[in-house]
Amino acid sequence: MNDSSDIIVVGSGASGVHVAWPLVEAGLTVTMLDTGVRDEVYEPLVPARPYTEVRCADARQHRYLLGDNFEGIPLGQLGAGPQLTPPRQFVFRHAEALTPTRSPEFEAVESLALGGLAGAWGAVSFPYLDGELRQTGLPANQLRKHYETVARRIGVSGDRSDDLSRVRGPLEALQPPLLLDSHAEQILARYERKRDALHRAGCYVGQTLLAALTRDLGERKAHTYYDMDFWSNAGGSVYRPALSVKDLGRSANFRYRPSYLVETFAESSADAVRVRARSLASNRVEEFEARRLILAAGALGTTRIVLRSLGQYDVRVPLTSNPHSYIPCVHYRSLGRMPRERRHSLAQLTMVFDPTGDREHLVQSQLYSYGSLMLFRLLQELPLPYRESLRIMRALVPHMVIWVVQHEDRPSPDKYCALRRNREGTGDYLEVVYHLSPESQRTRRANEKRMAGFVRQLGCLPIRTVNTPDGSSIHYAGQFPATVADKPLSTTVNGRLRPTRTVYLADGSAFAYVPAKGLTLTLMANANRLGEHVAQALKPTGSAPAPS
């Protein structure tokens, strides 16, 4: 089969949909090849009612709270975290089998889902500072308008002018902030009283910018405060890339082709590239042709396709991933108050710590209230008999908050991935090696200690600091970093993969550095920028434009 279009985009995640958007708007024909795994089981089951009401009344709650295969009962492993509830687990389904990874300790998490990893995204949306963009290898002056475009497209809500605006990039296109829950209100009030001392120490707190609506946007509805965000997305108020795939599908020049796993590409001329993809329905390899190929399969997925297509087996390419930790705390200042039930369960507040005083090495933490994630998940953490742990946790959980801390990460020789051939001669796998240097580990520990100190000053008593396994932040990047120097297996500032002429990388694989901020919003903004760039290059059709 020979299938031809102007552009092939591989992947339907945060990068894929926003690189496709300007191309589709420019009238180019875009084919999106995607594995496209969906949740058809749980989403229709979860009632659009407040959490407490659901718990008291829904006889089918066990189906989505525990999962039909009880996948919501984690026995022993913390892994990528308790937020991966059964209705979110489709995001990771089949990935282990179809995109195999081997690693002694790194928890490589990938998605083959419609909407990609962002289907389980916490929706935290901070633009990078200029310094952070510089370290990432992205042009700050170009990117600012794309942040605004994307923020308008997906709907970001937050406070335009609180203290966090000093430690994040600017963003004008903001909906009004979501209502804070009672913990966050108290903690923020306490921060206000201690502001000067905390600022001197380099600590800034404010309301989290979230890709969640406070006003209706298109067909999507404003947030309902049902405290059901871990279980459902009533009214589509939290942004998911799958919503954009639906929007794109309204254009005649966009075709979404699910059930294809892209294996390789091959350039046939300066203006044509062929893509070989395995149909998951027939298990046959089919060919697709386009003038440009844009890979947005997620950093690890893209790495596989690139290294395989270029025959670069056993070559090490860099890998970065934000280390992250949980600091569960008892918010003792809330004792005696019953938390409000009307709340959202996304991040409430963000704390940014500037350990070096130059805003080049920020550490960031989000505040969550534990409430709607069920007691039983916490019980394994206490070395006590279950009968007593249950009663202790039941009393504590309404007063418990969790600070999720995230650190920057930059490439080093001890962090890499390499594509290896299977010994049997068929297929391959991605080997991932990730060792934080002793120095990075020291910095990480020291910064977490400082964070725990700030947390204490804000009225929270840290129980302990839980370091999650390497890789569990799921923020991977860095394999083909954007650089001005013309060397193979890197990207130009406009995302073209060297040494190819027609292949672009729109996902994190082109980020040379991951700041502590979380990269999803920047992935989308950068993808939109690349999309516009490629659209401009192809728009005056007729003669083959020179690649950038």
Next chain:
Amino acid sequence: MSPIPITSTILVTGAGGFIGRSTVPSLLAHGYRVKAMVRRAGQAPFESHPRLAVVRADMRDADSLTAALQQVTAVVHLAAAKSDEKDSEDVNVGGARRLVEACQRAGCRRLINISTLSTKIARQGAYARTKSEADRMFRESGLAVTTLLPSVVYGEELDGVFGTIVKFVQQLPVVPVLGNGQWISAPVYMGDVCDAIIACLERDVTIGRTYDLGGADPVRFSTLIDKISGALGIRRRKIFIPFSVALAVAQVVTRLLPKPPITISNVLGSNQDVEIDIDPARRDFGFNPIDLDGGIRRVLGPQTPVAGAPPTGMDDAALGREARLFGRYLLGVGPSDELAARYAAANRALLAGELVGPEVAYALRHPSALPFLDAACALLNPASLLRKKILIMTAVLEASPAHTDFFLKPPPAPVAMLLGLAWQGIRAAAKVALGLPLYLVARRAK
């Protein structure tokens, strides 16, 4: 005494029996000369071998034993009357006495006495009682005796309890199970038993000692049936025969038939759990039995899962009891049937392949011990099956509107809450203190 040299001659009594038929070739393969003792000539199914001699003798005939023991360095004693026959006493106890005397006359000092784990049960049938008596007689004989107590033995040759289950599964529409199927045994692979016999012959440290011989995985009887059915690719319903009924039937048929299909010893043996501890055997002669699933695959061929058949290790009756036990423990009320069924389903989904751990088995037998075992496991063995199972029950209870009042109970005022937390802390600490010794007991009570 020094270890038995490889050129020695070993007399195997009961050579034509289930274990003997495998032991003889093993000893030969190991280089020993073997005298295979059988009662009748037709009982020796062995291929001729330059180092093998078949001798006819009878445990009830002292002279025949003396003759069989000429030029013998050591005896592997397997002969026994197992079916509660009228002459059990004569064969097992009298036979032991005659064998000891014959050994003394013939100057043979070394004896490996293969008895049965059911000698450890409290209420014994004729078989267990006479074997216990014989074991005592061997221990006091002055000979260099090692006694082995195998659990259920299984091998490529389908005989014994295991073989009977295979036959039942293959031939009967329903499989009769004595009692509630909760009886725990540790089926041990024939090859491992033969290795143990030879290892004991070669190690003087085993002299004067008694060893349990069990497989690596203790298993409930009902689960064993499921595993065998699974391996055979046949799905069978089980019918549970109450002990009282089974015992009455056994008493009748034992009187009526010379070789009854079910004996009083069978019934009693599958009614009472015994401690199986293979650590001494591991320590003293490197006993290292194959795991049950591997053993079953070896004797029955590869396991092919049958659509619709429940995974092994999980039968409804046992899981239902667990659900009620854990539910009462956690909330003070037993779960509804629906929640118990959900607990069972969660066990099948999450714990497939994990067999009953010693703590779970102990808690089921002694429900009042559960809080203390849980407390001890929380500290010493947080990944234990018991902790996993209680967590599963907690999750099932929490995700049900029936118990929302408990789980979403608003926290009390700060002072009351702090007192409550302190109280729970004290309770937990007390349970840990009491639980630690109990945990060690339960672990031993494999």
